[in-house]
Amino acid sequence: MSRMLLEVKDLFAGYGGTEVLHGLSVKIEEGSITTLLGANGAGKTTTLRALCKMIKVRGQIMFDGQAIEGKATEDIVRLGVAHVPDGRGTFGSLTTEENMQLGSYSRKDKQEVALDQEKMYSYFPRLKERRKQQAGTLSGGEQQMLAIARALMLRPRLLLLDEPSFGLAPLIVREIFDIMHAINQRDKVTILLVEQNAAMALDMAKYAYLLETGKLVLSGLSEDLKKDEAVRRSYLGH
Amino acid sequence: MSSNLLSSENSIPWIRIVLGLIVACILPFFISNYHVFQASMVLSYAIALVGMNILIGYSGQISLGHGAFMAIGAYTSAILMDKMNIPYWMTIPIAAIICLVVGFLFGLPALRLEGHYLALATFALAVALPQLLKFKHLEFLTGGVQGIVIMKPDPPWESLFGLKLNSDRWLYFFTLAVTLLMFVIGWNLIRGRVGRALIAIRDQPIAAASMGINTPMYKSLAFGVSAMFTGVAGALSAILVAFVAPDSFTVFLSITLLVGMVIGGVTSLTGALYGAIFIQFIPNIADQISKAAPWAIYGTMLILFMYLMPTGIAGAIRLLGEKLRISRF
Amino acid sequence: METFIHQVVAGIAAGGVYASLALALVMIYQSTHHINFAQGEIAMFATYMAWTLINAGVAYWLAFIFTILLSFSLGVLIQRIIIRPVENAPVLNIVVVFIGLLVILNSIAGWIFTYTIKAFPSPFPKEPPFGLYFISSHELGSICVTMMLLLLLYSFFKFTPLGLAMRAAAQNPDSSRLVGIRVGWMLALGWGLAAAIGSVAGMMIAPVVFLEPNMMSGILLYAFAAALVGGIDSPGGAVLGGFIVGILENILGAYVIGTELKLSVALVMIIVVLTIKPAGLFGKVIVSRV
Numbered sequence: 023m024s025r026m027l028l029e030v031k032d033l034f035a036g037y038g039g040t041e042v043l044h045g046l047s048v049k050i051e052e053g054s055i056t057t058l059l060g061a062n063g064a065g066k067t068t069t070l071r072a073l074c075k076m077i078k079v080r081g082q083i084m085f086d087g088q089a090i091e092g093k094a095t096e097d098i099v100r101l102g103v104a105h106v107p108d109g110r111g112t113f114g115s116l117t118t119e120e121n122m123q124l125g126s127y128s129r130k131d132k133q134e135v136a137l138d139q140e141k142m143y144s145y146f147p148r149l150k151e152r153r154k155q156q157a158g159t160l161s162g163g164e165q166q167m168l169a170i171a172r173a174l175m176l177r178p179r180l181l182l183l184d185e186p187s188f189g190l191a192p193l194i195v196r197e198i199f200d201i202m203h204a205i206n207q208r209d210k211v212t213i214l215l216v217e218q219n220a221a222m223a224l225d226m227a228k229y230a231y232l233l234e235t236g237k238l239v240l241s242g243l244s245e246d247l248k249k250d251e252a253v254r255r256s257y258l259g260h
Numbered sequence: 261m262s263s264n265l266l267s268s269e270n271s272i273p274w275i276r277i278v279l280g281l282i283v284a285c286i287l288p289f290f291i292s293n294y295h296v297f298q299a300s301m302v303l304s305y306a307i308a309l310v311g312m313n314i315l316i317g318y319s320g321q322i323s324l325g326h327g328a329f330m331a332i333g334a335y336t337s338a339i340l341m342d343k344m345n346i347p348y349w350m351t352i353p354i355a356a357i358i359c360l361v362v363g364f365l366f367g368l369p370a371l372r373l374e375g376h377y378l379a380l381a382t383f384a385l386a387v388a389l390p391q392l393l394k395f396k397h398l399e400f401l402t403g404g405v406q407g408i409v410i411m412k413p414d415p416p417w418e419s420l421f422g423l424k425l426n427s428d429r430w431l432y433f434f435t436l437a438v439t440l441l442m443f444v445i446g447w448n449l450i451r452g453r454v455g456r457a458l459i460a461i462r463d464q465p466i467a468a469a470s471m472g473i474n475t476p477m478y479k480s481l482a483f484g485v486s487a488m489f490t491g492v493a494g495a496l497s498a499i500l501v502a503f504v505a506p507d508s509f510t511v512f513l514s515i516t517l518l519v520g521m522v523i524g525g526v527t528s529l530t531g532a533l534y535g536a537i538f539i540q541f542i543p544n545i546a547d548q549i550s551k552a553a554p555w556a557i558y559g560t561m562l563i564l565f566m567y568l569m570p571t572g573i574a575g576a577i578r579l580l581g582e583k584l585r586i587s588r589f
Numbered sequence: 590m591e592t593f594i595h596q597v598v599a600g601i602a603a604g605g606v607y608a609s610l611a612l613a614l615v616m617i618y619q620s621t622h623h624i625n626f627a628q629g630e631i632a633m634f635a636t637y638m639a640w641t642l643i644n645a646g647v648a649y650w651l652a653f654i655f656t657i658l659l660s661f662s663l664g665v666l667i668q669r670i671i672i673r674p675v676e677n678a679p680v681l682n683i684v685v686v687f688i689g690l691l692v693i694l695n696s697i698a699g700w701i702f703t704y705t706i707k708a709f710p711s712p713f714p715k716e717p718p719f720g721l722y723f724i725s726s727h728e729l730g731s732i733c734v735t736m737m738l739l740l741l742l743y744s745f746f747k748f749t750p751l752g753l754a755m756r757a758a759a760q761n762p763d764s765s766r767l768v769g770i771r772v773g774w775m776l777a778l779g780w781g782l783a784a785a786i787g788s789v790a791g792m793m794i795a796p797v798v799f800l801e802p803n804m805m806s807g808i809l810l811y812a813f814a815a816a817l818v819g820g821i822d823s824p825g826g827a828v829l830g831g832f833i834v835g836i837l838e839n840i841l842g843a844y845v846i847g848t849e850l851k852l853s854v855a856l857v858m859i860i861v862v863l864t865i866k867p868a869g870l871f872g873k874v875i876v877s878r879v
Contacts, residue, residue: 076763095766104767111764113757124757127750128769172768322684324626369864375680376624377867380813381859383626387810388856395849511806515688522685555696562689566682567674 027052027180027212028073033081035072042068044236045081050180050229055206055213057223057244059257060233066216067108069233070182073214074098074105086179100128104178108185108216110169114158118149121157121168125175135175142171145201163194170198174205180212181205187219195219199226220257224248232257284436293428297500298540300432303439304496305520305536310446311489312521313532318450319482320462322375325382327513328389329359329487331504333494335393338408338504339401348413348499352438355495356488363487367480386511393506407505410498435496442489443529449485450529458482490517512555519558522565525572535572594723596839602728603797603811604835605735609790610812611819611827612742613783619822620759620779621676626687629809630694631667632787633802635660636795637702639788640709649712653792657785664784668777699802709795731793738789739828742782746824755779807852811838814858820872830869834858 028050035043042065050056060066072079075095083091090098099105104125113121122142126135143150146167152160157168166186173181183202187195199222205211217223224230224244232240232253240247247253254260288296308330315321336358337351346354370381392398394405402408415430449455457478460468469475498504516539524535543554569576610628617625638659642652667690675686713730746752758765758775765772791805798804815834819826834855842848862869 074767076766096769096771099767099769107764107767111761111767113760113764115760116753116756120753123750123753124765124768124770127754176768316681320681322681324684324688366860369860373863373867376622376684377863379626379680379684380624380817381863384810384813384856384859387806388852391850391852512692515692518685518688556693556700559689559691559693559696562692563671563686566678566686566689570678570682 025052026050027086029084031082033072033079033083035068035077035079037077042236043072046238048231050212050214052212053210054229055215055227056229057215057217057227058231058233059217059220059223064233065236066233067184070105070184070216073182074103099176102179103182104173104176105182106169106173106184106186108188110165112157112165112168116157117154118157118160118168119153121172122175125172129177138175138177142174146171163190166190166198178211180214183213183215185216185218187217187222195222202226288429288432289423293426296428296432300435300500301497302536302540303435304493304500305539306532307439307442308490308493308517309520309524309532309535310442310529311486312517314446314449314489315482315486316521318455318458318462319479321371321479321483322379323382324379324518325386325514326490326517327509327511328385329363329490330494330497330513331389331393331509332362333359333491334498334504335402337495337498338410341410342408349434352492352495355491359491360484360488364480364484367483371479371483372476386514390506390510405506407503410502412502431500438492438496442492446489446529519562522562523572525575531572591723592843596843597836598724598728600836600839601832602731603838604832605732606790606794606808607811607815607835608828608831609735609738609786610808611815611831612824613786614812614816615821615824615827616779617783620776623683625783627690627694628783628787629805630691631664631784632791633805634694634698635784635788636709636791636800637698639792640707640800643710649710656788656792660788661781661785664781665777668780695802704802707800709800711796727796734789734793738786810852810855814855817859817862818869820869822873823869823871826869826871
């Protein structure tokens with residue numbers, strides 16, 4: 023087995039008084055694409071938020087051998103974890119370019135940052151066209167691309183994606199998934215993908231986890247999950 | 261700030277009230293005239309603080325300018341007594357009505373907006389008012405910088421049940437009667453439909469509106485009523501002090517009321533009494549601790565109370581009582 | 590006609606001061622949604638610090654810079670120590686803490702420096718510049734200083750990475766954390782800048798209104814009015830609002846109501862804006878999602 027970039031043991035997390043995750047244990051292999059599937063309210067977004075410590079957690083989270091469950095979001099990010107949140111989290115009143123610059127805020131290597139910016143523009147030419155435009159005026163698809171570009175400007179080791187296909191036309195979704203594939207293969211970025219679109223996610227990812235009301239009910243290779251009866255009926259529609 | 265519909269505030273502690281009243285009635289005959297005056301001032305501040313309670317505690321709105329309504333009440337009383345020879349006791353209801361209307365009208369624009377906008381508007385009112393009171397074209401009414409001096413009213417009887425009544429003692433009983441009346445009005449408002457509506461608006465404004473509660477109207481009404489209470493307090497204080505002047509009503513008066521409310525406890529009638537006692541007596545003590553900066557001590561206490569005892573003394577006592585009751589099991 | 594021009598010019602000079610203070614208010618409001626009621630007292634306290642330095646023999650412009658640095662530190666300290674514990678408390682509690690701060694600063698200034706009115710020096714000559722009749726050297730100098738300050742701030746926010754990070758943190762703290770911005774320190778920095786701006790405003794207006802602990806309460810009121818007129822979450826609006834208020838104040842004061850009711854004018858402005866257009870000229874109307 024390859025090296026584990028992220029190891030989560032017995033993770034409990036929630037909002038206010040309500041606990042949403044009840045003892046989650048997950049392993050993310052370095053260089054892989056893993057997908058986290060589940061219905062609405064299963065706790066997928068909560069999982070990603072918990073990994074970034076945007077909410078309070080109980081349990082163990084190891085990133086690259088380091089325990090991060092006690093760290094603040096900013097510090098986890100600086101270790102190389104980029105999170106594209108649901109809703110995209112773009113800075114609406116700032117320009118496209120400024121959004122991307124913020125992605126590399128914590129980096130000190132100016133030369134490499136400039137190179138990465140060019141790379142992002144080559145992945146997302148539409149963003150280059152609109153780089154002086156206010157981010158809030160971009161279309162849904164463009165904002166999603168911007169959110170991903172911003173995350174990639176960090177040069178992350180691990181990329182967390184929360185429902186990138188949400189509200190987007192199938193053509194755009196295809197484009198985005200192709201780029202994610204390229205990022206994973208070319209730039210060796212490990213990806214944890216939360217998706218409602220189970221079919222596309224299982225096609226792209228090597229490993230899959232299935233979450234139901236805060237607990238893992240299934241895990242393994244995507245190919246195997248694709249053939250699973252229950253998964254096929256509930257999430258793949260056949 | 262929890263609503264107190266289920267707390268002991270709803271059951272009237274008759275014994276404590278009767279005992280308190282007995283003590284209150286006997287008190288003036290055993291202490292000096294100056295102390296009687298101070299006790300009267302405590303009562304009038306308590307009325308003002310009940311006003312602030314209704315607004316801030318129950319209605320969830322912030323006012324940094326209630327000193328202005330004390331000023332309006334005080335000046336109304338003074339002008340009526342001085343220029344129109346209206347007897348002192350009649351000025352109280354007139355001041356009440358004027359402040360109710362002014363407060364309601366002031367509340368209308370500001371209350372559509374969230375908390376800090378109202379704070380800002382009332383802050384502006386408090387800062388601007390003294391200058392307005394000193395305005396030379398209004399001098400014929402307000403007495404300008406020098407203010408108005410009033411005659412202290414004489415007691416209507418020489419003695420009560422054989423105990424000698426002087427001006428201070430008589431005014432004390434008058435103030436006590438008005439205080440009781442205002443507390444009863446406040447109690448009924450808070451417990452009744454108006455109070456429940458206010459709590460609903462405070463805690464769940466959107467739900468309240470969708471239930472048909474006319475939120476802007478209630479909020480403005482709450483502001484008007486709280487202004488009325490504070491105006492009555494102002495009128496009383498004018499009669500007690502026998503003098504009104506613009507510099508008695510600076511923004512620091514509004515801040516003093518805020519201090520009294522924070523310390524006493526924001527959703528509590530008894531808190532109003534604790535707060536009033538604090539306002540009246542602590543400046544003397546603070547003066548002794550630090551001759552130069554009693555307000556620095558007030559300020560520090562404000563901040564510390566927000567960190568440590570945000571529900572004030574009354575709230576802390578209630579919490580303590582609850583803890584003790586629970587620990588009995 | 591001459592007096593009219595002079596009133597307008599005086600209005601612009603005062604406007605520069607109000608614009609700076611309004612900007613400080615908007616900066617803090619944008620990042621925290623708090624209104625800094627203590628902004629005036631911080632500025633007043635800073636001006637007293639400058640006065641102390643100048644009285645101790647320090648050259649004016651050196652004292653000026655030193656005061657800015659000291660005020661900046663004071664602002665950062667206040668945010669970290671006093672404001673941070675109540676950051677997420679209910680609005681009332683926060684307002685009370687601000688008032689407590691106001692009162693403490695006012696009182697300590699009165700204690701250390703007494704309530705006697707003091708003169709504060711202007712670094713600009715007494716003779717009018719270039720023999721012009723409608724403007725004094727101090728007014729011209731004040732306008733230049735506040736303009737430079739506003740320009741510096743604009744450049745900082747627009748062109749530097751730190752400025753960008755602060756704008757981001759003010760707009761969207763969650764997303765900012767996700768790019769590694771230490772949002773807590775951005776807030777402290779914002780306070781530091783606001784205090785520094787306040788110190789400049791104080792030092793420019795003190796020669797005109799004289800130095801005493803209560804000197805800033807009226808000016809703060811104008812800054813509030815300016816921020817509201819411009820839009821409490823719009824920095825550009827706040828600056829424009831400052832100049833509008835400054836000019837209006839002087840014109841109305843000279844020709845319509847006389848100088849004694851100036852504060853009531855500010856009060857009326859505030860109420861009118863809140864009634865008619867609470868978002869101001871350039872602010873956004875916040876629609877809260879149910």
